[in-house]
Amino acid sequence: xxPQLEQEHVESLSHDDHKLCVKDFVWCEDEWPxxxxxxxxxxxxIPIISLCGSSETDERYDSMCQDMVAAAxxxxxxxxxxxxxxxxxxxxxxxxxNEFFDLPMQQKLxxxxxxxxxxxxxxxxxxxxQNLPWVEILQLLRSSQHVEEFxxxxxxxxxxxxxxxxxxxxxxAVEELGITVLExxxxxxxxxxxxxxxxxxxxxxxxxxxxxxxxxxxPEKCLGLGSHSDPHTLTILLQxxxxxLQVHRDDDDRWVGVRPLANSFVINIGDxxxxxxxxxxxxxxxxxxxxxxxxxxxxxxxxxxxxxxxIESPPQLLDPxxxxxxxACFTWGEFKMEILKQKRVVxxxxxxxxxxxxxxxxxxx
Numbered sequence: 001x002x003p004q005l006e007q008e009h010v011e012s013l014s015h016d017d018h019k020l021c022v023k024d025f026v027w028c029e030d031e032w033p034x035x036x037x038x039x040x041x042x043x044x045x046i047p048i049i050s051l052c053g054s055s056e057t058d059e060r061y062d063s064m065c066q067d068m069v070a071a072a073x074x075x076x077x078x079x080x081x082x083x084x085x086x087x088x089x090x091x092x093x094x095x096x097x098n099e100f101f102d103l104p105m106q107q108k109l110x111x112x113x114x115x116x117x118x119x120x121x122x123x124x125x126x127x128x129x130q131n132l133p134w135v136e137i138l139q140l141l142r143s144s145q146h147v148e149e150f151x152x153x154x155x156x157x158x159x160x161x162x163x164x165x166x167x168x169x170x171x172x173a174v175e176e177l178g179i180t181v182l183e184x185x186x187x188x189x190x191x192x193x194x195x196x197x198x199x200x201x202x203x204x205x206x207x208x209x210x211x212x213x214x215x216x217x218x219p220e221k222c223l224g225l226g227s228h229s230d231p232h233t234l235t236i237l238l239q240x241x242x243x244x245l246q247v248h249r250d251d252d253d254r255w256v257g258v259r260p261l262a263n264s265f266v267i268n269i270g271d272x273x274x275x276x277x278x279x280x281x282x283x284x285x286x287x288x289x290x291x292x293x294x295x296x297x298x299x300x301x302x303x304x305x306x307x308x309x310x311i312e313s314p315p316q317l318l319d320p321x322x323x324x325x326x327x328a329c330f331t332w333g334e335f336k337m338e339i340l341k342q343k344r345v346v347x348x349x350x351x352x353x354x355x356x357x358x359x360x361x362x363x364x365x
Contacts, residue, residue, distance in 0.1 A: 005217055012214040013123045013136065015105045020124070020132075025222045027131045032221050033255070037244040037291045040259040046247060047071040048261070051180070052082040065188035069281070072185065076284030077247055077268045079261050080181070085173045087263065090238065093170040096163045098297065100154065101136055101212045111153040113139070117340075119207075120150060128344055134290055135211050135224045142175070142206035144168050171208055174236045174265070174301045181267055182234060182303070189280060190316055196233065196276065199305035205332065209300045213244065216290035224288035224296070228345045231335065232270040232302040239266060242296040248285040255287070271351035272304065272335065275327040278313035285347055307333030327354045 006023035014020045049068055053060055071078035100108070105123070113120035119139055124132045140147055147167045151160035179200065183193040200206075213224040224244060239245055245258040245266065258266060274283040288298070305311075312329040339350055 008217065013134065015109055015123065018123075018126060022218055022222075025124070025132045025134050025216075026218065027221060027223055027226070031131065031223065031226060033219070033223065033246070033287075033289045035246060035255045035257055035289070037219065037242070037257070037289045037296075040243070040257045044256055045259050046075045046077040046079060046256075046266070048079045048081060048264070050082040051080060051084065062187075065184045067188075068181070068184050069188035072269050072281040074282075075247065076282040077258070077266060077286070079258075080177075080265045080267050081261070081263065083177055083265055085177055085265075089166075089169050089173050090263075092166045093238075093299070094240075094297065096166040097138065097210050097299070098212075099159075100138065100163060101295075103154065107154055108136075111138075111150050119146070121154075131223075131226060133225050134216050134222045135213050135288070138210040140167065140208055142171050142203040142208070167208070170299075171206070171301060174238075175206060175303065177265070178234050178236050178301065178303045181236075185273075185277075185281060189277060191314060195314070196273070196305075199309040200233075200303060202306050205304040205306060205336075207302050209302065211288070211298050211300075213288065213290055213296040213298075215292055215294060217292060219290035219292055222290055224290050227285050227287045227347055229283045229285050229348045229351065230268060230270040230300075230302065231272065231339050231345060231350045232304045233272045233276070234270055234303045235268045236301040236303070237266040237268065237298060239298040240296060242291065242294050244288050244290065244296045245298070246287050246289055248287075250284075270302070270304075271348070272311055272332060275311050275330070275351060275354060276313060278317045278323060279326045280317055283348065283351065304336075305332050307331060307336070311335065325356060327351070328356055330354055 006026060008022050010020045010022055049071060108121050111121045113122050119141065122137045124135060140150055148164045151164040155163060179197050182196040186195040187193050216222050227248065239260055241260045243257065243260055246255045247258060248255055269281045269283045271283045273281050309332050310329055311332060313325060318325055339345065342350065
């Protein structure tokens with residue numbers, strides 16, 4: 001039955017120029033997921049952190065910042081509750097992007113990605129050639145102009161305003177949340193609160209990636225997204241209640257499912273922030289697995305500094321003995337160009353190239 005299943009046409013990820021079958025999405029055997037999308041172990045999940053009372057004037061502020069740093073050190077991920085982003089803004093963006101993904105393929109392709117930058121709509125990512133991700137992707141810059149231009153391509157006037165307004169409001173809200181998180185992480189590390197955020201000033205270095213994973217007939221052999229770390233500074237992820245995000249634990253080499261939690265965001269540390277903090281805050285490898293029954297929706301907002309920002313750990317986080325400098329200095333612009341040339345990040349290959357001690361690399365050139 002399985003060979004016959006692999007020959008089946010995948011309508012949800014195909015269009016006239018690219019007719020794909022299930023076999024086109026089957027990954028190498030060593031990448032097949034052993035943990036299902038809804039396998040969650042009580043007590044073995046990323047920490048939950050509340051922002052309730054997160055004002056600097058609150059007596060609990062220092063301990064909250066320390067808790068956040070501790071979660072980022074151990075897991076590189078944590079769930080954020082009491083975050084202050086209104087449920088109305090969240091529900092509006094969910095409704096609007098689902099409305100977009102439900103459009104006929106030919107209409108969605110009016111906003112297809114063009115050129116070298118991965119911006120716009122795509123069904124999977126054919127540039128990869130093999131190990132294709134089972135996912136529809138919408139990736140847009142923080143720029144209001146860019147969002148509105150995309151909406152005009154795919155919707156008539158009445159619908160385009162709804163999508164663009166929802167995107168702009170949502171990105172503004174989660175960016176404000178990200179600023180708060182970065183300030184708290186800086187505070188918890190003993191740095192001035194705006195150490196990271198003072199460089200977050202360019203719309204073109206902030207972006208949203210919205211993924212919808214259709215039901216997959218072979219979830220045991222396919223992946224929505226393969227194992228990777230995020231190259232940016234901070235990722236703010238909204239996921240639905242279906243489940244599929246998994247985080248890799250290096251200490252015992254296993255995958256852990258992140259149980260969905262209503263009205264929460266998942267925060268994860270990016271490669272840039274790991275280097276900036278000299279490894280005190282960890283960028284951790286993660287992936288997205290699939291299921292046979294339901295669509296899964298996730299929205300990741302990526303925050304990055306200006307292109308000219310030097311990613312160099314401050315002296316406060318260095319010590320010649322226990323904490324020597326771990327990464328060579330680079331700018332975000334240089335790092336971004338390396339990622340675009342590499343096209344596909346696997347594991348931590350993007351950041352590993354800047355390790356000063358090459359014996360610590362997880363890959364060979």
